[in-house]
Amino acid sequence: MDVNADLAEGFGRWELGDDTALLDIVSSANVACGFHAGDPRTLRRACSGAAARGVAVGAQVGYRDLAGFGRRFIDVDPGELVDEVIYQIGALDALARVAGTAVTYVKPHGALYNTIVSHTAQAEAVVEAVRRFRPGMAVLGLAGSEWLRLAEQSGLDVHREAFADRAYTPEGTLVPRGRPGAVLHDAELIADRCLRIVRGRPIEAVDGTPLSLSPDSLCVHGDTPDAVEIARAVRRKLTEQGTVIEPFAPPPTGPVGR
Amino acid sequence: MDVNADLAEGFGRWELGDDTALLDIVSSANVACGFHAGDPRTLRRACSGAAARGVAVGAQVGYRDLAGFGRRFIDVDPGELVDEVIYQIGALDALARVAGTAVTYVKPHGALYNTIVSHTAQAEAVVEAVRRFRPGMAVLGLAGSEWLRLAEQSGLDVHREAFADRAYTPEGTLVPRGRPGAVLHDAELIADRCLRIVRGRPIEAVDGTPLSLSPDSLCVHGDTPDAVEIARAVRRKLTEQGTVIEPFAPPPTGPVGR
Amino acid sequence: MDVNADLAEGFGRWELGDDTALLDIVSSANVACGFHAGDPRTLRRACSGAAARGVAVGAQVGYRDLAGFGRRFIDVDPGELVDEVIYQIGALDALARVAGTAVTYVKPHGALYNTIVSHTAQAEAVVEAVRRFRPGMAVLGLAGSEWLRLAEQSGLDVHREAFADRAYTPEGTLVPRGRPGAVLHDAELIADRCLRIVRGRPIEAVDGTPLSLSPDSLCVHGDTPDAVEIARAVRRKLTEQGTVIEPFAPPPTGPVGR
Amino acid sequence: MDVNADLAEGFGRWELGDDTALLDIVSSANVACGFHAGDPRTLRRACSGAAARGVAVGAQVGYRDLAGFGRRFIDVDPGELVDEVIYQIGALDALARVAGTAVTYVKPHGALYNTIVSHTAQAEAVVEAVRRFRPGMAVLGLAGSEWLRLAEQSGLDVHREAFADRAYTPEGTLVPRGRPGAVLHDAELIADRCLRIVRGRPIEAVDGTPLSLSPDSLCVHGDTPDAVEIARAVRRKLTEQGTVIEPFAPPPTGPVGR
Secondary structure (H helix, E strand, O other): OEEEEEEOOOEOOEOOOOHHHHHOOOOEEEEEOOOOOOOHHHHHHHHHHHHHHOOEEEEEOOOOOOOOOOOOOEOOOHHHHHHHHHHHHHHHHHHHHHOOOOEEEEOOOHHHHHHOOOOHHHHHHHHHHHHHHOOOOEEEEEOOOHHHHHHHHOOOEEEEEEEOOEOEOOOOOEOOOOOOOOEOOOHHHHHHHHHHHHOOOOEEOOOOOEEOOOOOEEEOOOOOHHHHHHHHHHHHHHHHOOOOOOOOOOOOOOOOOO | OEEEEEEOOOEOOEOOOOHHHHHOOOOEEEEEOOOOOOOHHHHHHHHHHHHHHOOEEEEEOOOOOOOOOOOOOEOOOHHHHHHHHHHHHHHHHHHHHHOOOOEEEEOOOHHHHHHOOOOHHHHHHHHHHHHHHOOOOEEEEEOOOHHHHHHHHOOOEEEEEEEOOEOEOOOOOEOOOOOOOOEOOOHHHHHHHHHHHHOOOOEEOOOOOEEOOOOOEEEOOOOOHHHHHHHHHHHHHHHHOOOOOOOOOOOOOOOOOO | OEEEEEEOOOEOOEOOOOHHHHHOOOOEEEEEOOOOOOOHHHHHHHHHHHHHHOOEEEEEOOOOOOOOOOOOOEOOOHHHHHHHHHHHHHHHHHHHHHOOOOEEEEOOOHHHHHHOOOOHHHHHHHHHHHHHHOOOOEEEEEOOOHHHHHHHHOOOEEEEEEEOOEOEOOOOOEOOOOOOOOEOOOHHHHHHHHHHHHOOOOEEOOOOOEEOOOOOEEEOOOOOHHHHHHHHHHHHHHHHOOOOOOOOOOOOOOOOOO | OEEEEEEOOOEOOEOOOOHHHHHOOOOEEEEEOOOOOOOHHHHHHHHHHHHHHOOEEEEEOOOOOOOOOOOOOEOOOHHHHHHHHHHHHHHHHHHHHHOOOOEEEEOOOHHHHHHOOOOHHHHHHHHHHHHHHOOOOEEEEEOOOHHHHHHHHOOOEEEEEEEOOEOEOOOOOEOOOOOOOOEOOOHHHHHHHHHHHHOOOOEEOOOOOEEOOOOOEEEOOOOOHHHHHHHHHHHHHHHHOOOOOOOOOOOOOOOOOO
16 A cells, blocks of 8 residues: 655745655655745755655646645646646656656645546646656546546556545545544544555445545645654554555666666 | 757746747757746747757756846855756756657856856856756856866766857957947848858957857847847858758757656 | 726836836826736836826736736635735835825736626625725726625725727627637727717627717727727827826825825 | 844745744834745734734845745845835835834845845945835844945934844854854843843853943844744843833834825
8 A cells, every 4th residue: 555645845944844754654755846835955855865765756746826835726728737737747857866766656736636626627737747748657636536537548547545634425525624523633543544444444434424445545644743643653553454555656766867 | 050049038928039030040949947937838839849940959047036037146055056957957858858859958047157157166056967967968158167167077068159249358258248349239240250150260359359269059149139130140141151050969869758 | 088008017027018108198007016917126117107197006916926927817815815915005005105106096907807807705805905905995997897896885986997999798798808809909990989988979889789888997908019009099089089088096296205 | 122033934834933922022023025935914914913012013125035035145136126125115014004003114134134234235225225115214234234334324213233142253243153152042141141231231252252232122033942932031031120122113103094
């Protein structure tokens, strides 16, 4: 099973999250690409840390919106979005290669992630960008999203994630943030849920209904000390119980020169 | 002989220069990389135009300064500069590859270009970035500059340029802008100077002294209609007189996939 | 009758439109405020030009989006939008006062202009910002828009504009750009339409239906040489026929110190 | 005696420093203005907190450099710098007025602060900007700096600060960061030094030489929990010993409407 988290989300003087701690927990690092967060030095440092630990580097592409941290929908022209996504993947990939690894997958961030669950034109744009960057490249997203449907059609290598600390509706969608119980906080309970998911057993939806998820990756967070503790508990539980934490899109093992 | 010019220097709604006209004149296009100018769509369009004509694509890397168009010295930490330059080259290279070509050389822009003529720490940073991106990569710069000296030491493939429309001192340095006669405006005269340079004959320095330049590339401009006319006159004169205009760092001829 | 146009829409090295020409044509200058266009020097220069000619200065506030020139909807939190709009008006007003005038009205730009025609939460945010900046301040917008309705309720001094060079539907809304005939190009015809509007006579909607508009201001453009010619023709026609071109929100006549 | 600290230095998602804690400690808040840090919402919140406590609001103007947090020298044209500084003061002042207070002084930030200690052209630009914004306005800076000398000549109301947690040379300049002992960490010792300064007694320079400072303000920091503790200790010590902590440029007491 893969475990993924967002990294490199600081910018210049501003730090966010504990990248070093996360790199010892996850198998896949969604590294910001500079448009919503992440200056080049922070990107390279995250890539170097990932390379040293065999953690896969994914391009966490987002809207061009530092002020909004990529969390606000922008009605960007799909043609421009294609080129913006290619630009971001290429920039990160160059730094990843300098760090001895390479970008092996793409996971959109924030409002772009949410938008392309249903916005066909922007979903097509992201698929087009990834496909142009490298045909058949791995992508990570939400099960049932428009963009993964299109990605699959385009021959991309599609992977689906579940959220370790989020409650689910009986239909398998996330309980929206802000609703009671939407976010789970108990590290033990979360770790147990993750173990059930990994073993293919149903978890409880928010109303108690049994719900089966079969993700390729578990998403954890690292932007608060509590979140890091939860992520650590998830990893400990899974590995203690015999699950191997490994990337769905493994980093290159040989030289990465151009 | 190579002829180079700056391209893709618009940003979003703002256009600058006539990229289409220049692509029919030059053999090497210094394409902006988004830090001082150049949105991703503009970059890709320039790369596509270059690919279609066999024009080489160079990374015109600059300071992160849209408001100043990269024309103001920034005392950026050399370690950060390394990563910023890698980021820019990588971003452009991804778009170039999607356009069927690749970045084959690097030419810094504006204040960065001028700074690394003498600023050793920043010069080292740019050299380090290019070398990390691809050992032995071609670079284009000012004869006698600190950064080309260091680039040569580092095994980069060093090329020197002369400026078609600028007056030279007897020592072979540029007459600073603002001094009388610093910039030449007569298209015929400029074209004749370029022909002399190409044939290895001396030109006249600003005081009349004969001066021999032996550049690998001639730099022309395209940011005004007059500049484009001059550039066109230079190309016409050279080709009429039998000079082949061709890139010093030719674009890839086969597939450019990753 | 007032005539308004957008000014100061360059940014750093990038110029856009002919501010000097427009300042001799309009009575109200919608000056960009730096979020979608307009560096401080350009703002001050436009304000100085306006002050010298008795042209009113309006704050052309927009989304924070230089890359998109403020033309893309951003789903910005209304609370943040309030503060962003105050920030922009304040910045411009300081430069206007230094130039001997002051901001006397607000006209939102681009996607923000279009969004608050119907998006209540963002419309409320803009109204709140203007009201907080100065109760009863003048605003300029589209007749029938949600934001002018709310502005009126809040005690702002509401003014409505018509577009000199755009076709109208029989219902009095603009024919969307891209539809045949949406934009008018014949300077004489446009000037005649404007004269009819000023005299309170009906113009022809796109289908020939007579349509009465009674705007407080006519909007002209200056981003192409043709647009400036049209704007000039409008002014000439109106003044020849006895219409006084004067601002609906006149600039201060005395000292503007704080 | 005045105590000042930097506030509102976050940006969007990124937080920095504990503004709420600092507002209970200082009498003057140097509020960032958006060019090197500080989004409009953060500015307004800091102004509201200052207004509620009678803390003075100063404009912490800086270079346009979010990526570098305003800590890198930029060779900006002095004419542009004038307008950029006016823009920043005006933007903050508008938000301050909405919060029921007003900007009563200016303190440049980071690299701009350091540059105008000796760079005459940029120092003149900042003085010109402040003077144009409001003749006779209060400014806060380093004793002996070029910019305070010019500010005084221009009729600005000049105030000098000492740094609570920094070691001084026998000549009264700061021991450069990075040198041993440059930054003090012991809260009690720092508070005692501040008390001596307030009482007009000499402190020890880094080499033990007695050194008399007579500042108008003490600068404390709030970007780490330790720094906040030190600032709190300084305030406690001074007030316990009878010093009144009060702004050198008091906020307006009546209505602040335009």
